[in-house]
Amino acid sequence: MGSILIKNGYIVTMNESLDTLYGDILIENDKIKKLESCIDSSEADVVISAKDKIVMPGFIQTHVHLCQTLFRNMANDLELMDWLNIIMPLESCHDSETAYISAKLAIAEMLRFGTTTINDMGTVGFADAAAQAVKDTGIRAQLGRTIMDSEWTPEYLRHDTEKGLQETEDFIKKWHNNPSCNITCGIPIRWVLNISDPSIIGVGEIARKYNIPIHTHANENIQECEVILQEKGMSTIEYFYKFGLMENKMQIAHCIWVSEQEKKIIKENNVSVLHCPSCNLKAASGIAPITEYLREGINISIGCDTAACNDNLDQFIEMKLAALMQKVNRGATSMPAQQTFALANIEGARALNLEKRIGSLEVGKQADIVILNRNLWSTPFHDHKIYSALIYSFNGRDVDTTIVNGKILVREGKVTGFDIHELVKDAEAAIKRVTERAIKKGLYRG
Amino acid sequence: MGSILIKNGYIVTMNESLDTLYGDILIENDKIKKLESCIDSSEADVVISAKDKIVMPGFIQTHVHLCQTLFRNMANDLELMDWLNIIMPLESCHDSETAYISAKLAIAEMLRFGTTTINDMGTVGFADAAAQAVKDTGIRAQLGRTIMDSEWTPEYLRHDTEKGLQETEDFIKKWHNNPSCNITCGIPIRWVLNISDPSIIGVGEIARKYNIPIHTHANENIQECEVILQEKGMSTIEYFYKFGLMENKMQIAHCIWVSEQEKKIIKENNVSVLHCPSCNLKAASGIAPITEYLREGINISIGCDTAACNDNLDQFIEMKLAALMQKVNRGATSMPAQQTFALANIEGARALNLEKRIGSLEVGKQADIVILNRNLWSTPFHDHKIYSALIYSFNGRDVDTTIVNGKILVREGKVTGFDIHELVKDAEAAIKRVTERAIKKGLYRG
Numbered sequence: 001m002g003s004i005l006i007k008n009g010y011i012v013t014m015n016e017s018l019d020t021l022y023g024d025i026l027i028e029n030d031k032i033k034k035l036e037s038c039i040d041s042s043e044a045d046v047v048i049s050a051k052d053k054i055v056m057p058g059f060i061q062t063h064v065h066l067c068q069t070l071f072r073n074m075a076n077d078l079e080l081m082d083w084l085n086i087i088m089p090l091e092s093c094h095d096s097e098t099a100y101i102s103a104k105l106a107i108a109e110m111l112r113f114g115t116t117t118i119n120d121m122g123t124v125g126f127a128d129a130a131a132q133a134v135k136d137t138g139i140r141a142q143l144g145r146t147i148m149d150s151e152w153t154p155e156y157l158r159h160d161t162e163k164g165l166q167e168t169e170d171f172i173k174k175w176h177n178n179p180s181c182n183i184t185c186g187i188p189i190r191w192v193l194n195i196s197d198p199s200i201i202g203v204g205e206i207a208r209k210y211n212i213p214i215h216t217h218a219n220e221n222i223q224e225c226e227v228i229l230q231e232k233g234m235s236t237i238e239y240f241y242k243f244g245l246m247e248n249k250m251q252i253a254h255c256i257w258v259s260e261q262e263k264k265i266i267k268e269n270n271v272s273v274l275h276c277p278s279c280n281l282k283a284a285s286g287i288a289p290i291t292e293y294l295r296e297g298i299n300i301s302i303g304c305d306t307a308a309c310n311d312n313l314d315q316f317i318e319m320k321l322a323a324l325m326q327k328v329n330r331g332a333t334s335m336p337a338q339q340t341f342a343l344a345n346i347e348g349a350r351a352l353n354l355e356k357r358i359g360s361l362e363v364g365k366q367a368d369i370v371i372l373n374r375n376l377w378s379t380p381f382h383d384h385k386i387y388s389a390l391i392y393s394f395n396g397r398d399v400d401t402t403i404v405n406g407k408i409l410v411r412e413g414k415v416t417g418f419d420i421h422e423l424v425k426d427a428e429a430a431i432k433r434v435t436e437r438a439i440k441k442g443l444y445r446g
Numbered sequence: 447m448g449s450i451l452i453k454n455g456y457i458v459t460m461n462e463s464l465d466t467l468y469g470d471i472l473i474e475n476d477k478i479k480k481l482e483s484c485i486d487s488s489e490a491d492v493v494i495s496a497k498d499k500i501v502m503p504g505f506i507q508t509h510v511h512l513c514q515t516l517f518r519n520m521a522n523d524l525e526l527m528d529w530l531n532i533i534m535p536l537e538s539c540h541d542s543e544t545a546y547i548s549a550k551l552a553i554a555e556m557l558r559f560g561t562t563t564i565n566d567m568g569t570v571g572f573a574d575a576a577a578q579a580v581k582d583t584g585i586r587a588q589l590g591r592t593i594m595d596s597e598w599t600p601e602y603l604r605h606d607t608e609k610g611l612q613e614t615e616d617f618i619k620k621w622h623n624n625p626s627c628n629i630t631c632g633i634p635i636r637w638v639l640n641i642s643d644p645s646i647i648g649v650g651e652i653a654r655k656y657n658i659p660i661h662t663h664a665n666e667n668i669q670e671c672e673v674i675l676q677e678k679g680m681s682t683i684e685y686f687y688k689f690g691l692m693e694n695k696m697q698i699a700h701c702i703w704v705s706e707q708e709k710k711i712i713k714e715n716n717v718s719v720l721h722c723p724s725c726n727l728k729a730a731s732g733i734a735p736i737t738e739y740l741r742e743g744i745n746i747s748i749g750c751d752t753a754a755c756n757d758n759l760d761q762f763i764e765m766k767l768a769a770l771m772q773k774v775n776r777g778a779t780s781m782p783a784q785q786t787f788a789l790a791n792i793e794g795a796r797a798l799n800l801e802k803r804i805g806s807l808e809v810g811k812q813a814d815i816v817i818l819n820r821n822l823w824s825t826p827f828h829d830h831k832i833y834s835a836l837i838y839s840f841n842g843r844d845v846d847t848t849i850v851n852g853k854i855l856v857r858e859g860k861v862t863g864f865d866i867h868e869l870v871k872d873a874e875a876a877i878k879r880v881t882e883r884a885i886k887k888g889l890y891r892g
Contacts, residue, residue, distance in 0.1 A: 073834045284774050335523075424825045
């Protein structure tokens, strides 16, 4: 693969002592080999000038729905249940090719905006399509085949329990740490009411066998919590705890409406809370108690969730909203900029159990690096105010270069690995195909 | 000036019947001459292709602080009073040149991001510098000289009452409807406690004499409201009403903490509420009751307020936040996308009493027009979901072309009228000069 030297940047390391420096980074193959104030250009095959630019760890988005990217802007200004009633039927009408295109469209946008690692909720079926898109594009990802086998699951998405468990294990065998790509596996459970008790027991066994985490949604919406309490006699968090699903650092998106008892379970079981600001606001779900979670030492990371609600996949916006939401609720000094920025990189790495490999710029770590252009809208620039600038003034479109695992995937603001214009055309055709199928099946009114 | 034809765009008119169409717009001199599905290219001197692009009215930002743009990122994660204690002393240390550069930096960013009209709060002194920047750049603006003459005003900003009134009138005589530029005048009052009673009476007389509006801040912060009640025995809104300042559609920024009595005064006096989402969240001021104001038929418009708090001047972000803030507080169906979009253009025009001239794309109106690029992050594109796309997926950096009063000021994403690199250099030097002066005077600790 060779070596790349990033020269003369302002480097925001996010290492433990939060070092920032004007300097250089030498990448050899997939790893950071040196990070110093001056490295000789002769040491590298390729030199990238980062003069007047910012160099930072790539973003880690810990909760996304690749398969829903095609449904951008299709369901807006709706309560969560009304929104789901449009999006879930559409999701069931993918074919393997449209699922691939949807994933690739998401990944292209995220790479362009500086995201280098994602954690996908997946869908029923087509897990291989998402994995193929991850492999083809070069992004880093945690992926899995989603379980939805309960009677609560609409028929158009429901699958057989045995088949679900078998496909879950097959997917892990095929893709977990596969040397051809940057994939680790998780097991996505869509929602506590979407999974049968036998499947809960089954995925618990698979998770233990392969030492991989379970990824789910919980406590997003008040009405949702009430329905679950009625059905299960306890909350999602208590139910999954009872079944032993938290043994390997469970990843739970949202966690907005959480009792003291549930907070205790989250803390004691080292659960990661995956915070999704844009979607929580847009669906009027509420404002998660992030300030309190952080005070308790609970791991918080962020993600764009889904383009079908968000309708962007720009982690800069999520950082900004994560800070603004807490400030208006908890006071202007809450969620200071440096702490907020950490949620988007090193805390995301911790959520995925990858903090020894990614999330900060340090010698020996994988080379997942983003270079940002300074601009009119980040002027005047004060290096000692870098975190405020990153949260409030910079934006995904300022990304100049995105490097994942030592490979340059965006350069001068352009995705390098594939033709974006072709992808846009494919996406426009794909959404037509999905909606036509949905209309034919009586699942969508157009 | 000649004629410009914008060809083959998807036009979002924001006229009364909210027409959208694929078509062309012919600009002659400063006005829209034709808007039709097909206009022959031979009719124009210049043809701009808008194929696969969106054509919309330029944004109107009804509350900005041009002079504070230089203070971007300098005071973050602070309560409002602590923030003011950093920013106000810096503001007092401008010279005429730094005030000009600060205004030009703001205007460059706003033009680049699709804003064609602004309403500036101004500062004490240097009103001519802001006007000169508006004139030199070609943006449309309401401007004025700010009044701050009470004992409550810190000495470093306080001015003599007579001098303030004289300069206010002189500024209006010089700039109001001056044919060399696109300026109308307002009278900015910083804050009710910053203005003496004689000045209130004086500006009321000037406002009536020249038929121009008064622009102020009120009811932003709970503590602020309490202090004012203690000092004046009534609220800002009641105080200004008592003095007759509302006769010409007063413009009041924020209006977050407002009693039923104050709401009644706002409604009955046709006051415009200038909503500033980012700054209201960041300073933890609160969430203005925009849904209720709209239900009452009160005019609401939006603005970025100040780069010293925001720290962006991108109206797309304000639209998005205006919607998201209401949704999480008032439900997911509140602030639908079309209604939110109107706050950023036609409702802004109404706030400035310019709705007959700007704010929508209609034959006979001034040619204040923005063309947006479609992109990876607005794919798939659905023309019938245009308002959701504009609020949630597009962004300032998608602006391809900005036209003000028939003049092209941004083309292919680049500001055309002046050298941005020079401006950035000037801004970096200017902020050094201001902070050095502030340190020397003991007003800033660096």
